[in-house]
Amino acid sequence: MPSPEEAGKKGSKGQGAKAGAEFLGSAKAFAGAQNRVRNLKNRAALQLLLDLLERDAAPGLPSYVQVGANDGKMGDPFYPRTSIGRWRALLLEPSPQFFGQLCETHPDNPNVTALNLGVAAQKGQLDLYQLNPEYDHLYPEEVKGVASMVEGQFEAVLRRRYDDVRPEHIQRVAVELDRLDRIIADNDMQDADALIVDVEGFEMQVFDSFSLDSFRPKLSIYERTHLDGKTRKLLNQRHADAGYAVYEVIADNLAIRLDWLTETVDLVLAMLDARRLH
DSSP, X not given: OOOHHHHHHHHHHHHHHHHHHXXXXXXXXXXXXXXXXXXXXXXXXXXXXXXXXXXXXXXXXXXXXXXXXXXXXXXXXXXXXHTTTSSEEEEEOOOHHHHHHHHHHSTTOTTEEEEOOEEOSSSEEEEEEEEOGGGGGGSOGGGGGOEESSTTHHHHHHHHHOSOOOGGGEEEEEEEEEOHHHHHHHTTOTTOSEEEEOOTTOHHHHHTTSOTTTSOOSEEEEEOTTSOHHHHHHHHHHHHHTTEEEEEETTEEEXXXXXXXXXXXXXXXXXXXXXXXX
16 A cells, blocks of 8 residues: 555646646647637638729629639638629539539539639649548548549548548549640630639649740639649749749748739738748
């Protein structure tokens, strides 16, 4: 039997461990709350940026091109506007599965053109890697919004987040590709106000399929999470060379055409905690 002194020491250790665990739990909860507040603030600020695009658009509806549109709703800041006819949209989604959902999101919307196409520097076909629908139930909703034409990229994303990832969980689908300059010309979107590229590591192929000297949206948004440092620098420099200011915001980079970078736009970027790179 331990002495009262030993029992006291053990009790103190136990209380200390409990207090430490409670502190760590509180710290994690606080950090999580901070992230949620920051995300809410950033979403609100991005909507203000879209308000400014609407204000400054040419006569008619403002417009945007989205490469990697997924279901047209998940994580899409334009959806609330597009769904009620405030924007004209060209939405490109290579996955037949996600494309079907995209069409369901915007049924009979005369201002939305949805194409079952991916974008690359050369017209052709390529394999897309995505979650096998048979195993949807094993993963949260957010995973269903991830797909990549970079071999191994989708599997790497899954393995970073989950332990029991099996080869059969990943589906490989052959998809059609075309150049973005050809697609926007065919659909009369050369004067689009915004471009959004979310293709899980395939971004350079998209930007190699058109020239920023010819297609010059006021706002260009491209995800940087799955890009290596060299590719990020190349894309940032390409925008800077074409007359854009480049900012880093959470998982994305925003490029603002310099002739649209007004004091008001600059104030909204400050609300986004955007860090200027170029």
